[in-house]
Amino acid sequence: MSDPIPFKTVARHNRPGDAWIVINENVYDISTFHHPGGLEVLEPYLGRDATAAFFAQHNLDMLAIVEKNLVGVIDQEDEEWKQERQAAKNRATDSGLSARRAKLAPISHVLNTRDMAQAAESVMDPAGWAYYASAADDEVTLRENEAALGRLWLRPRVLVDVSKVDTSAELLGVPSSFPLYVTATALAKLADPEGEVAITRACAKVNVPYMCPTLSSCSLEEMTSARAPGQTQWFQLYVNKDRAVTKDLLQRAETGGCKAVFVTVDAPQLGRRERDMRFKAPQKSSVQEGDTQVDTSRGTSKALSSFIDPSLSWADIEWIAGVTKLPVCLKGIQSGKDAVLATQRGAKAIVVSNHGGRQLDYARSGVEVLIEVMAALREAGLDRRITVFVDGGIRRGTDIFKCIAAGADGVGIGRPVLHGLAAYGEAGVVKTITMLRDEFATCLMMMGCPTVADIKEEMVVTSKL
Ligand code: HEM
Ligand code: HEM
Ligand SMILES: Cc1cc2nc3c(=O)[nH]c(=O)nc-3n(C[C@H](O)[C@H](O)[C@H](O)COP(=O)(O)O)c2cc1C
Structure with missing residues (x-):
């Protein structure tokens, strides 16, 4: 295994087409990874620690998809990384769900x-x-x-x-x-x-x-x-x-x-869920401004077909x-x-x-x-x-x-x-x-x-x- 990677190095790979992320202690190069949940959602995490965001919705087995993209291990003594991980944790836990739930009628009002x-x-x-x-x-x-x-x-x-x-x-x-x-x-x-x-x-x-x-x-x-x-x-x-x-x-x-x-x-193969796909379509251009043009729909089916x-x-x-x-x-x-x-x-x-x-x-x-x-x-x-x-x-x-x-x-x-x-x-x-x-x-x-x-x-x- 190569030397521990300082967080500074990860942070430089922060664009579509040149994208690294940290999950647990591992650094992955996800430049060519077609994310099944849409590429857009990964954008805020490029060059950053995505551990909290990943485990907020995914299980560990899903990581197998990117195992081949492993670059190495993060330097765990790196203060910058420790701060980043804490900040990422705080961001991921504030989803606003409890505030929205507080406005719901009591459960006894639900009839069917x-x-x-x-x-x-x-x-x-x-x-x-x-x-x-x-x-x-x-x-x-x-x-x-x-x-x-x-x-x-x-x-x-x-x-x-x-x-x-x-x-x-x-x-x-x-x-x-x-x-x-x-x-x-x-x-x-x-x-x-x-x-x-x-x-x-x-x-x-x-x-x-x-x-x-x-x-x-x-x-x-x-x-x-x-x-x-x-x-x-x-x-x-x-x-x-x-x-x-x-x-x-x-x-x-x-x-x-x-x-x-x-x-x-x-x-x-998973069905074409257009409601799902359309939902984020307007944001797509921001991801594709990089030097790579990625066909999301073909890519997702490719990523999932190994699964x-x-x-x-x-x-x-x-x-x-x-x-x-x-x-x-x-x-x-x-x-x-x-x-x-x-x-x-x-x-x-x-x-x-x-x-x-x-x-x-x-x-x-x-x-x-x-x-x-x-x-x-x-x-x-x-x-x-x-x-x-x-x-x-x-x-x-x-x-x-x-x-x-x-x-x-x-x-x-x-x-x-x-x-x-x-x-x-x-x-x-x-x-x-x-x-x-x-x-x-x-x-x-x-x-x-x-x-x-x-x-x-x-x-x-x-x-x-
Ligand atoms: C290494 C592999 C993967 C990484 C690094 C990854 C990372 C992420 C991240 C960072 C988010 C955003 C979470 C947030 O907004 O708080 C996300 C959302 C999502 N991911 Fe993944 N993911 C991976 C694999 C998968 C796989 C295999 C599936 C499905 C089978 C999947 C389905 C989704 C879905 C449905 C969302 C939600 C999208 C949304 O809420 O807008 N992901 N993922
Ligand atoms: C730009 C946004 C999105 C695109 C392009 C997209 C596209 C797709 C496509 C094409 C598939 C089937 C894979 C294939 O055969 O090609 C798929 C599956 C899936 N999508 Fe979406 N999707 C998007 C957003 C989302 C969002 C927002 C969610 C959840 C919040 C989501 C959750 C999933 C999951 C979990 C699967 C696989 C698991 C299953 O349904 O059994 N996707 N997506
Ligand atoms: C959001 C969602 C995700 C699903 N994921 C899976 C899945 O991962 N595996 C599976 O075999 N079926 C999956 N299904 C299909 C369900 O097991 C079931 O066949 C279907 O939801 C039944 O229809 P209903 O939602 O009208 O009750 C999923 C269904 C929904 C709505």
């Missing part, structure tokens, strides 16, 4: 998940909101997820004794207070400084499983060690081009006590099953044929999902595909061999009921949890899930179903889909 979304938008940093809300291209699939649920109608039974209603369910062999889990979404610290740890604690309080994401803001170990006794966590996996990295992640998930792995199979391998195929799923003891499940199934293949290849569960409309625009809604999937599994005699989950656009207790009636074992929610977290922190997540559970209990009573097992296929009318 739509109120919660409004509250979240009013307190979130607009860039973070754009990232959470955005979806692919014209966002047709995003809207269709909710719209399709709106075209399903209910056929209730009357004069059934519903004086006692039990919402509880079993999801992949573990008990849950109702047939719902919190799905994996990247970068929870954009919503709250406690990130995925706050989501973990909230899920324990309301007793639903949590699928921890690969692209979490908190580290995998922070998430798993925040788990309460008896609580269930699963792990969502993006498969890295470097299989050793994936193997290591799987082992850490297993050691950390995750009970299943969900391989995301609908993201060979998320586009060559992933069925053979890799077998490889994953061989290197982990965890049940292997597939997230992002979108046809009856692939559901049958997944079952034949030994998947323990599938999630029928279009990634919240963020990948392929004009992918059909989760519920529409669910109906096709259940028919295909039944025809192949496989419907009892696999657990089927669905996600996308679940915003009401009646939505949960419709999906269970259409054949799902449980549903996942993504954005509603992020909204609760952004608006009121951990308490907001508890509130979001509790509202959905109460709505689901009411729906069971109205439908004449004392338990989840009493939900029948004929109770949902799909002819107007």
